[in-house]
Amino acid sequence: TKATFKAGETYSRTSIFGSRVTYVATTSDWSSVISAFNAEETPNPLLRLECDITTTYITITRADGEIELNGHTVLGVYARNNILDKTLVIENGTVTHGIDGYDGQGTYCYGTVMLENVDCGNIWNDGHKYVINSGTYEKIEMTGEAPYPSIVNIYGGYFKNIYRRFGTASAILYGGKYSFRPEDSWCASGYSVKANTDADSATYPYIVSAD
Secondary structure (H helix, E strand, O other): OOOOOOOOEEEOOOOOOOOEEEEEEOOOOHHHHHHHHHHOOOOOOEEEEOOOEEEEEEEEOOOOEEEEOOOOEEEEEEEOOOOOOOEEEEEEEEEEEEEEOOOOOOOOOOOEEEEEEEEEEEEEOOOOEEEEOOEEEEEEEEEEOOOOOOEEEEOOOEEOOEEEEEEOOEEEEOOOEEOOOOOHHHEOOOEEEEEOOOOOOOOOOEEEEEO
């Protein structure tokens, strides 16, 4: 069970980040808390939700940090982290509509977005590098152009649809289960698409795994 933290409290957590500033968003203050999280000057702060946010997308503009959905539901996330090799982590909850950079096409971001244990609608990568470790995803639309990373790396999770939309965007698959057959060219070296023999094979007939 996670402890309850106060906004701005620093604590230690066994994670990729270690000790950092924490912001806790509640029903009454989530907008101002997210603004403070975006403005935090120390690296990799944590934003922890104590409420659902289902009426609007939340907008994240900082370069790095972790969004702990904490089992809650948000309508969507605008991920606008825009510094190469800086990572924004989103984890442990539901994003009903999707994760996007900007509405429409042609505005891209350099940053990395890492997803873990997210039940998500659409992903529009908008030039980002995505690292997907686990979760369930309805659709990923890959877009981008040089010099933006424009890549989606998948290590695990469940996927209903992925397609390359335009530009230099591509996927590299190291794992995952799929309701469609991924393109062989998407698999990382030493990995391939195989038949799923697990109990969920009717829904996800294909897997990617090491050869």
